[in-house]
Amino acid sequence: MEQIYAFGVTCIEFVQYWFEDNANFFEFVNHACNPQYAIDYLFPLMAVIDSVFAAQLLLCLAFGGWLNAVMKWWLLEDRPYWWIRETTFYSEPERPVLQQTLQTCETGPGSPSGHSMTAAMMLILCLMWISHVMHDRKYYIWWWKHLMYPLFAAALCSVMLARLFVAAHFPHQCLIGALIGECVPTDSILFQQKVLHLVVEAPDVPAVRCGAVLGDAGALVRSRALPAPVSDWRVNW
Numbered sequence: 001m002e003q004i005y006a007f008g009v010t011c012i013e014f015v016q017y018w019f020e021d022n023a024n025f026f027e028f029v030n031h032a033c034n035p036q037y038a039i040d041y042l043f044p045l046m047a048v049i050d051s052v053f054a055a056q057l058l059l060c061l062a063f064g065g066w067l068n069a070v071m072k073w074w075l076l077e078d079r080p081y082w083w084i085r086e087t088t089f090y091s092e093p094e095r096p097v098l099q100q101t102l103q104t105c106e107t108g109p110g111s112p113s114g115h116s117m118t119a120a121m122m123l124i125l126c127l128m129w130i131s132h133v134m135h136d137r138k139y140y141i142w143w144w145k146h147l148m149y150p151l152f153a154a155a156l157c158s159v160m161l162a163r164l165f166v167a168a169h170f171p172h173q174c175l176i177g178a179l180i181g182e183c184v185p186t187d188s189i190l191f192q193q194k195v196l197h198l199v200v201e202a203p204d205v206p207a208v209r210c211g212a213v214l215g216d217a218g219a220l221v222r223s224r225a226l227p228a229p230v231s232d233w234r235v236n237w
Contacts, residue, residue, distance in 0.1 A: 002089045008170030009080055009096050015164045016099050022165075023101070029162040030103045035065065035118040042122070053129050056185070060121050064184045068114045068177070077111035081167040098167045106168050113169045113177035119159040120181025123152040128185060 019026065038061055047054035078086075081104050084096055098104075130148060134140045160174040169177075 002087065004172060005078065005080070005083055005087070005170060006089055008172065009084060009098070011171050012080055012098060012164050012167055013096060015161060016167070019161065019165060026158075026162040026165040027101060027103060029158050030115065030166055030168075033115045033119050033159050033162070035061070035114050038118060038122060050129070053125075057122075057125060060125055060185050061118070064117060064121050064181065065114075067180065067184070068112060068117050071112055071180075072109040072114075075111045076109050077170075077173060079106060079110040079168060080170055081105070082107075101166045103166045104168060110169050111173040111176055112180055113160070113163055113174045115163055116156070116160050116169075116174045116177035117181035117184075119156055120178045121184050123156055124182050125185045127152060 038057075043054055043058055043061070046057055081098055081100065084090070084098060090096070127148060130144060134144055156178060160171075160178060163169045163174050164171060
């Protein structure tokens with residue numbers, strides 16, 4: 001593991017050197033992609049625009065946040081800025097020096113990256129929602145994938161590079177977070193759709209009606225404001 005950490009430190013040194021002039025941008029990305037902001041600002045906004053999407057967003061954030069916390073305390077991996085000061089891997093003259101920013105000194109376990117995980121979840125969920133709008137609601141624009149896929153990939157890479165730039169994570173921690181974040185939305189949405197099926201098929205059963213706590217999706221489906229059942233957002237993207 002020490003070799004992986006050492007390779008990660010080399011990557012961080014390269015990122016900090018190569019993108020030295022973009023420090024303000026990366027600090028802004030780090031600040032803007034704080035997972036807490038998704039609940040504080042994005043969820044209320046989406047609840048007004050699309051309550052079904054907001055319910056799925058909240059479900060992904062809740063499950064993703066829980067999974068991230070469990071994995072961090074299970075893996076208990078170091079963070080680069082602190083590791084280089086405590087490790088015996090380097091001799092004293094060869095010990096690297098990483099730049100420090102206001103967002104560097106995070107003291108909890110480092111793997112997986114919560115910022116990368118949340119960013120991946122949000123981007124994949126947004127792609128699913130856009131695909132849903134394009135195909136199920138007949139607002140199809142043929143070139144949307146050519147625009148959104150590269151844009152969202154660049155956004156995710158920016159978040160990962162930002163976490164490396166502030167020396168808050170090793171590269172493999174960002175990759176693990178992004179990979180897990182890409183898997184959470186599909187599993188969470190599949191779970192919610194099963195609950196919605198129960199709400200539609202047995203709306204008068206109190207125990208089943210509690211499934212509507214995931215959002216107003218049950219009422220929307222029963223009133224035919226949306227197709228019943230909600231179509232699979234994983235199709236055609």
